[in-house]
Structure formats: C-alpha cells, structure tokens
Amino acid sequence: MxxxxxxxxxxxxxxxxxxxxxxxxxxxxxxxxxxxxxxxxxxxxxxxxxxxxxxxxxxxxxxxxxxxxxxxxxxxxxxxxxxxxxxxxxxxxxxxxxxxxxxxxxxxxxxxxxxxxxxxxxxxxxxxxxxxxxxxxxxxxxxxxxxxxxxxxxxxxxxxxxxxxxxxxxxxxxxxxxxxxxxxxxxxxxxxxxxxxxxxxxxxxxxxxxxxxxxxxxxxxDRAHVDESILRYVVEIVNITRDPGAFLPAETARYVEHGASPRGAIAFLQAARAAAVLDGRDHVRPEDVVGVRHQVLRHRLVLTFEAVAAKVSPDDVVDAVFAAVRTP
The missing domain is CATH 3.40.50.300 (P-loop containing nucleotide triphosphate hydrolases)
Structure with a gap:
C-alpha cells in the first residue's frame, strides 16, 4: 500500500x-x-x-x-x-x-x-x-x-x-x-x-x-501509518475486556460478563486511522485510540445484571480498562 x-x-x-x-x-x-x-x-x-x-x-x-x-x-x-x-x-x-x-x-x-x-x-x-x-x-x-x-x-x-x-x-x-x-x-x-x-x-x-x-x-x-506499538496497545486493551479479573480492580471486574470480540480490535484500528486523518495527520497516535474508546467499546461490552442494577455505565468500565493499560 x-x-x-x-x-x-x-x-x-x-x-x-x-x-x-x-x-x-x-x-x-x-x-x-x-x-x-x-x-x-x-x-x-x-x-x-x-x-x-x-x-x-x-x-x-x-x-x-x-x-x-x-x-x-x-x-x-x-x-x-x-x-x-x-x-x-x-x-x-x-x-x-x-x-x-x-x-x-x-x-x-x-x-x-x-x-x-x-x-x-x-x-x-x-x-x-x-x-x-x-x-x-x-x-x-x-x-x-x-x-x-x-x-x-x-x-x-x-x-x-x-x-x-x-x-x-x-x-x-x-x-x-x-x-x-x-x-x-x-x-x-x-x-x-x-x-x-x-x-x-x-x-x-x-x-x-x-x-x-x-x-x-x-x-x-487506509494509508494512515500505524506503528507496531499502537497495534500492541489495541490488542492489550481488547484482551483486558475478555479477562477483566486479571487486570481490573475486583469491584470493576465483576461488572463485565463478556468482553469485545476481534471486531473490536479491528474497529479500533479503522476508527483510529480515520481520526488521525480528521486531525490532519498521516499517522496514528495513542490519543486517536483513546479518543474513540467509548464509541468502539460501549456496545461491545456485556455487563452483568449487577452492573445494570447499580446503574454502572459502560463508559465507566471502558475508562477503567484504559487506566489499566500503559500508553505507548
């Protein structure tokens, strides 16, 4: 390309x-x-x-x-x-x-x-x-x-x-x-x-x-450059949603029933590339991934009944996931 x-x-x-x-x-x-x-x-x-x-x-x-x-x-x-x-x-x-x-x-x-x-x-x-x-x-x-x-x-x-x-x-x-x-x-x-x-x-x-x-x-x-560190960053984020108990505080991890599928990682890549171009850049930065975190993940996380009863927002869980990952 x-x-x-x-x-x-x-x-x-x-x-x-x-x-x-x-x-x-x-x-x-x-x-x-x-x-x-x-x-x-x-x-x-x-x-x-x-x-x-x-x-x-x-x-x-x-x-x-x-x-x-x-x-x-x-x-x-x-x-x-x-x-x-x-x-x-x-x-x-x-x-x-x-x-x-x-x-x-x-x-x-x-x-x-x-x-x-x-x-x-x-x-x-x-x-x-x-x-x-x-x-x-x-x-x-x-x-x-x-x-x-x-x-x-x-x-x-x-x-x-x-x-x-x-x-x-x-x-x-x-x-x-x-x-x-x-x-x-x-x-x-x-x-x-x-x-x-x-x-x-x-x-x-x-x-x-x-x-x-x-x-x-x-x-x-499609041609916006994505560094290998960004790809690893996205993969780590998505994997945390699938195994929240190993990375998130217990009070937050119990709210996640199912995490994001591989489509979530693909969506991060595609959306971050488009966001970079919207900001006038030819390459993706970590802030491009962070900027679309809620839009990409809020409908891909399945929360438990306990989370719904406690009125826990998917956006709050997404923020906790990102807080657990070191930004490249």
Whole structure:
C-alpha cells in the first residue's frame, strides 16, 4: 500500500473542512456526532445512534448525505415491517405476466434506520446481513449495494415497550455507537434564533464534495501509518475486556460478563486511522485510540445484571480498562 503523501493529506483536509462547514450551516452543535459520522464513513463502517427524540439525528444524516451528493433514504422501523420492505421485492405485472424487481430503500448510499429495535428480529437480521455482505438477493438475483454505503441506526433508550433488543452479535457489526446529549443552553438558543430567522426551513445543502471525494477519504484513511506499538496497545486493551479479573480492580471486574470480540480490535484500528486523518495527520497516535474508546467499546461490552442494577455505565468500565493499560 502506497504511503500517504502531503498532497493527499492536504486534499483530504480541504474536503473534510468543506463538509464540516456544510454540516454546521444546518445543524447546531453535535460536533461529536459529526466526528463519529465522518469516522464511520471514512472507515467504511456503520454507526448506532442512541438518544431521546429531537436531537437532530435525521437532520444530521440528511445534511451529510447532501453535502457529499449521496443518495439518502429513511426507514421508520415498526413491528410489522417486513424484510422485503427494506431490501426490496419482485412485483407482478398482470399486463405482461412478468415479474419486475423493485429495490428497497436499503439501496442508497446513506440509510437511516429509525428506531431499529422496533423492527422484528427477522427484519433486523435481513438489514444487518445487507450491512455485512453489502448486497441483497431478490428472486435469486444478487444486487450490489452502492459504494460508499453507510447505515445509521437509531435507538431510543427511554421508550423500550414493544421493542426487540438487538442481539450482541448484531450490535458487534456496528463500527461505533454514539450516545447523543441534549444541546447546551447556548446551542439551544442559537437553534431558536435560526428558526426565528427562517434559516432552517430548508434542511438541504448544496453539495460541497462528491462521492469520489468520499472514496478518496476512505483510501487516505487506509494509508494512515500505524506503528507496531499502537497495534500492541489495541490488542492489550481488547484482551483486558475478555479477562477483566486479571487486570481490573475486583469491584470493576465483576461488572463485565463478556468482553469485545476481534471486531473490536479491528474497529479500533479503522476508527483510529480515520481520526488521525480528521486531525490532519498521516499517522496514528495513542490519543486517536483513546479518543474513540467509548464509541468502539460501549456496545461491545456485556455487563452483568449487577452492573445494570447499580446503574454502572459502560463508559465507566471502558475508562477503567484504559487506566489499566500503559500508553505507548
């Protein structure tokens, strides 16, 4: 793989700045969300978003897709949603006595699955298979999904009645999990000013980058240098989650039932590379790994019932894991 040149890094920085500017023109705050979305896009992954309603998840996804001239679709997940409603189906035409294929909304560059835990396990499985294989099969014919392809799935943590919890094996397929917070009073006031001035009546933005630019950013992230010490650092972190009793204090170790799979280590590598490029560097530093620790691990750690009862946050356990590892 060719090394990352200063020219490539400069071009990547220019593209990222343009996208960030377009995002900020429509979305107030949510800088952490934007960073997670950019990391996910550059790492060719998918992201799980958790928050109460009204924190601009749909707006953020729509604005980001418009900024890079990508197609966007939104699926409102409900218990009666069928796999064919997402991936597509064959439609019979009685005039010609033939079947034609109608592709579903998953065949878009950016797909928002709103409240994914409200759909049935069968529908969740069909969607997550498309995420993994990046293709769908309809009537025995395989249809490739567009490139780039990004799934943003949302969950509402305060309204769990009538929901189907995602199995851990499916959660593991999301590169990152971002937990959104309410805006600060200053940001909320700024949002109201924009609404009062009519600046947010139209949520679309003019494209400031192309799909070719997105593919270029992905190739730049792939070429970011990762030192052997960083790789050992990631492996040590992930292994501590699997054997917490040997490394963590007893009062913390008892809260971890299962640790991260090898996908967790891969996610750290991919996300850290993308984070380094976002910060204008051609190489990964330990702080890039530290900076994505919560997003990478919070949905990959299975906590015990005791932890849930004590309201122990996965982020607190992640911090304890990192505190037990010497930074290279």
């Amino acid at each position: 060719s090394q990352l040149s200063p020219h490539d890094l400069e071009r990547a920085t220019t593209i990222i700045a343009a996208v960030e500017g377009a995002f900020a023109s429509k979305v107030v705050g949510q800088r952490t969300l934007l960073r997670s979305l950019l990391i996910t896009v550059m790492a060719r992954g998918h992201v799980l978003l958790e928050s109460v309603p009204g924190l601009a998840k749909t707006l953020s996804a729509s604005v980001l897709s418009s900024a890079v001239a990508a197609s966007f679709s939104r699926v409102q997940c409900t218990p009666d949603l069928l796999p064919s409603d997402i991936i597509g189906t064959q439609v019979y035409d009685p005039r010609t006595a033939t079947f034609s294929t109608q592709l579903g909304p998953v065949h878009a560059h950016f797909v928002l699955l709103d409240e994914i835990n409200r759909s049935s396990a069968k529908t969740q499985s069909a969607m997550l298979e498309a995420m993994q294989e990046r293709q769908t099969t309809i009537g025995g014919v395989t249809h490739r999904l567009p490139d780039p392809f990004l799934v943003l799935a949302t969950q509402n943590p305060i309204d769990e009645e009538g929901t189907y919890v995602l199995p851990q094996a499916q959660m593991d397929r999301f590169l990152l999990k971002e937990v959104l917070r309410h805006p600060s009073p200053h940001e909320e006031a700024q949002m109201l000013r924009r609404i009062a001035d009519g600046a947010l009546r139209d949520s679309s933005v003019d494209p400031v980058a192309s799909l070719d630019d997105v593919v270029f950013l992905q190739s730049v992230a």
